[in-house]
Amino acid sequence: MHEQYENTREDLTSDAPSTGELDLEARQALRRVSGLALTELEDVTDAEYRRLRLERVVLVGVWTEGTIEDAENSLDELAQLAETAGSEVVDGLIQRRSKPDAGTFIGSGKVKELKDAIEALGADTVIADGELTPGQLIALEKAVNVKVIDRTALILDIFAQHAKSAEGKAQVELAQLQYLLPRLRGWGEAMSRQAGGRAGSNGGVGLRGPGETKLETDRRRIRAKVAKLRRELAKLTVTRETKRDSRTRNRVPGVAIAGYTNAGKSSLLNALTGAGILVQDALFATLDTSTRRSRTSEGREYTVTDTVGFVRHLPHQLVEAFRSTLEEVAESDLIVHVIDGSHPDPLGQAEAVREVLAEVGAEEIPELVVVNKLDLVDPDTLLQLRSDWPDAVFVSAHTGEGIDKLRDAIEGALPQPDTTLTVCIPYVRGDLVSRLRSRGEVLTTEHRGDGTVITARVDDALAGELRAFVLEKD
């Protein structure tokens, strides 16, 4: 397992072959087959059943605050999420209410409208824009007589389809099981009605309560599985921390690319470093972080890490499960916050990103705002964006516009080596000379009889390593 983790998570060679295309093909072939790995929970067929049939869906949202545009943006995003999960969206309804209905999420009039739409369009699933209580899910399901899932379940489903590394898969599975646990009963009931009594089928005839025994068994198995996943993840976290420690020891500054999903984070990493990361017009194309090395114009090394995208109402189970991945962001020296300039609500997206950053303890890290997709932005919008983010760098990962400026801005924002010293390094220590070149900023070099005399700017750690060879220090 560790080997797989090593290969997929951290490919630090910048000239690694591009696996993007393969990824895409493999992913599409697996579409709607991969996902919730319940191999050890074969009896939880309800969850499997539910997951595999999300074909023709009707979306439904409750508009409680903000403008109608906000409500529409949210439903548009839900439609994109549904399509990313492989569904066909056939209709979308929004209801204006002061708060969601406690019983069925939407009010009874809207339920009727929804039912009519489902029948007229031959839909088989409703996706509600929010996180519904288990009770609301069951009640709405009963009222409209097709499966009802919520935004949280949908996002979990996408993550399950996209997870590739051992760690990513374990993280998603943990989040899914935690979501599933309080909802088991409801699903069992709904499925027994829809699937002709599957859920209760292993209860003894007339003796045990319908599905009750099975429900208890399922719960126990899920809890055991959750505990097992936690242990596995803890091990993987140790592996990651060991790696991170070795990177910290080498004091290579780290840049994390963060931002809303589909903002163009992977495209930017590719544009900056020539990496072949998968880029897709889909939400959550990237779930595994990948790190590439780069160099400043002075030859100093730094790493750039692409990260999982954020979304409004990112399920808290996922934030929790992905905490160790997200903590990589919190340990970086600089966050490049990518914003999609062509999106109707970039400010709202940026706010959602900052919320997640704060949740993982990354709010203190210096942030460089980058507005991407400049090629799609009209002049009026550009003016607005420039006034919203006066300090941002404006780029297009597609045309390459602004990428050089971005590289300069990143270099400028990296922690600077602040000690200037002159050392004489004996010729047998070629290793120290190359270290100086990659981690410090070499100002002058001179060859003498007893070694190479170098004047350079270095950080404290490197200054410490060179202590024995110092001729002069300011």
Ligand SMILES: Nc1nc2c(ncn2[C@@H]2O[C@H](COP(=O)(O)OP(=O)(O)OP(=O)(O)O)[C@@H](O)[C@H]2O)c(=O)[nH]1
């Ligand atoms: N027109 C235009 N499209 C862009 C630009 N940058 C990225 N895109 C497109 O935006 C979509 C998302 O790009 P990605 O790089 O996959 O975005 P991401 O932020 O990594 O997305 P996730 O990993 O899914 O969160 C793709 O269809 C890209 O081709 C740009 O500068 N201009």
Ligand SMILES: [Mg+2]
């Ligand atoms: Mg990506």
